[in-house]
Amino acid sequence: MIAEFITKYYIDPIRYGQPYNVVDTLTYAIILIIAVYLIYRWLNSTGISVDRKFVLATVPFIVLGGLLRVVEDTGFITSDIRFLLITPLIYFVLFFFTVAALLLSRTLERAGIIASYHTGYAGIGTLACTISAAFLVWWGLTYSQVAVSVLLIIMGLAIVISAGVWGFMRYVLKWEYVSDPLYCVLIFGQLLDASATSYGIDLHSMAYNEAHVVGGALIAWTGTAFSMFPLKLVILFPAIYILQQYRKEAAPVFWHLVLLAMIIVGFAPGVRDMVRMILFT
Incomplete structure (x- = not known):
């Protein structure tokens, strides 16, 4: 019974691209609230300043999320990996990629390689957006x-x-x-x-x-x-x-x-x- 419930309300909407339902909508909203709190605790412990510069530097990663969803829409990826680019799984993928970019930028700043981690952080997101957008333009000109x-x-x-x-x-x-x-x-x-x-x-x-x-x-x-x-x-x-x-x-x-x-x-x-x-x- 539990397996059927999970399949109906969580797995099938991802697998078949169905609209959100009340159950998964409420679940994802709760996960978002919990995630914001946990990220808040983690960032407090790392000493990373979450301010205007941080939020603006994160915007490229938000754009990247939208672009990667369209990469999946093209059907170019045929393996089960494509499910990682479908909501809500893509949020977890983007989260870990964003955290990796943030930690790398912070490390480069401490090593004196870059002046500010904001620059490296935003730069990684912008580069990823550029690559994704270039692929989509190529795909569109070639196939659509x-x-x-x-x-x-x-x-x-x-x-x-x-x-x-x-x-x-x-x-x-x-x-x-x-x-x-x-x-x-x-x-x-x-x-x-x-x-x-x-x-x-x-x-x-x-x-x-x-x-x-x-x-x-x-x-x-x-x-x-x-x-x-x-x-x-x-x-x-x-x-x-x-x-x-x-x-x-x-x-x-x-x-x-x-x-x-x-x-x-x-x-x-x-x-x-x-x-x-x-x-x-």
């Missing part, structure tokens, strides 16, 4: 397409709406703190996800669907994927306000990790969906 127009539409939509939301927060609500680059990345990442989802489901030639439980229910109820924008805004406005209030009292390491987790859950799927639509008709 590289639809630059899709890139421009989704990115343009995300940039314009992000700028509007940021401007409203900054100049209407007078939230001066949203000028912090971390909040800018958070806003853009979440709205990139909404832009890719909206375009993919309502406008793209492929039959896309929303894999997440809440988003899928909202789209079914409203009849349009553009309802993802108000959903994101309902989350973003109170989230940023609460984050800023909590920032005054929270441990800096934990606060930055919570913000980083919020950036990941928007940015990574947004990149994946956008790049997938660029390559597939």
Whole structure:
């Protein structure tokens, strides 16, 4: 009975690319919360400063996660290794790769080879992104397409709406703190996800669907994927306000990790969906 439960709610969604269900969604949310806490404890013990520079240097690894998901989508990897590039297993793969890059960069800094571990850390992530993107461009040109127009539409939509939301927060609500680059990345990442989802489901030639439980229910109820924008805004406005209030009292390491987790859950799927639509008709 337990084996059947695990197969139905955890293994089959990964194996067959099924949408998330309530059970695995709640499970992964709990794992994320526990992971943030454990990473917080570990980073505290290592003496690595988790600050604005650290979070921004981690962004390339978030982008890398989205790109690697598309690498699996191409079908180029035919062995069972491909399951390591499917959610949620890819999060563990990226985690260990990111930690390895961080420790290597820290070691190089202590050896005097590089001036700051942030530079090496971000550099490794950027290099991995470049290699992954180059492969995807090659694959698209060789076997499918590289639809630059899709890139421009989704990115343009995300940039314009992000700028509007940021401007409203900054100049209407007078939230001066949203000028912090971390909040800018958070806003853009979440709205990139909404832009890719909206375009993919309502406008793209492929039959896309929303894999997440809440988003899928909202789209079914409203009849349009553009309802993802108000959903994101309902989350973003109170989230940023609460984050800023909590920032005054929270441990800096934990606060930055919570913000980083919020950036990941928007940015990574947004990149994946956008790049997938660029390559597939």
